[in-house]
Amino acid sequence: MAKIVVDVMLKPEILDPQGVAVSAALPRLGFNFAKSVRQGKRFEIEVEGEPTPVQLAEVEKAAETLLANPVIETFTVRVEK
């Protein structure tokens, strides 16, 4: 069984208040490595067998239609073994 992973991120120009809050919390815990943090979403989609090009195209379409809002977000689709 393979897993298709869709990662969704806010576009760089869109303010990400959650990422800002996380980035402010890190130094309070002694973690001083982060210049900035942005938070996104990850979808894990299981399919039977190896994903076919047709399935991947469908996932791409679903990501564009439902999983991500292209007005404010970008997404990537990849297969995870």
Next chain:
Amino acid sequence: MKVGVVTFPGTLDDRDAARAATNAGTTSISLWHGDADLKGVDAVILPGGFSYGDYLRCGAISRFAPVMEKIIDAANGGMPVLGICNGFQVLCEAHLLPGALTRNHELHFLCRDQKLEITNNKTSWTTSFSMGQEVVIPLKNGEGSFQCDDATLATLEGEGRVIARYVGENPNGSRNKIAGITNERGNVVGLMPHPEHAIDTLTGPTADGLGFFTSVLKALVK
């Protein structure tokens, strides 16, 4: 004149929206998200709440409800549609309005009486106001920050399609303090604050919100 008020699973403000429509002199008709039927209404209100628990993104799942396909067609044909709060989010997800509503910039859920300036009184939902009129109606949301790209913002501002702006401090980080916008034709309006909660002083801070509902009556009888 019949105004439909849509109920999705998780909608909160359908009763108040229906009451506002009735008090303004229209007949309110309940519309169910799962029915692809507008029951012959002349206008539609998408009320506030947390449809589908705000899962995925606010309004993202509601946008594909059977009733929405009919509303999108009707709106494109010129039917007046008002989206309040969650309804505004649904209209953006449905691409009937540009941009998107994202998390308030300080992450807090806000609930307060908010002063607004009416900046377009030509739409189906705003003719009862005068230009520049200040109104006070409740604002209550967690994801009310209006965002769009620079080109869209320039278009909205250039065409006078911002219908209301927050007065004073920007409560949620919305670009240009935008509280509400309209489409090119002026029949579809999205508004973050809740006029249906301010239609009489018994239950609301003012009766300023009633103007949105009397406006649509005027638009319909024209």
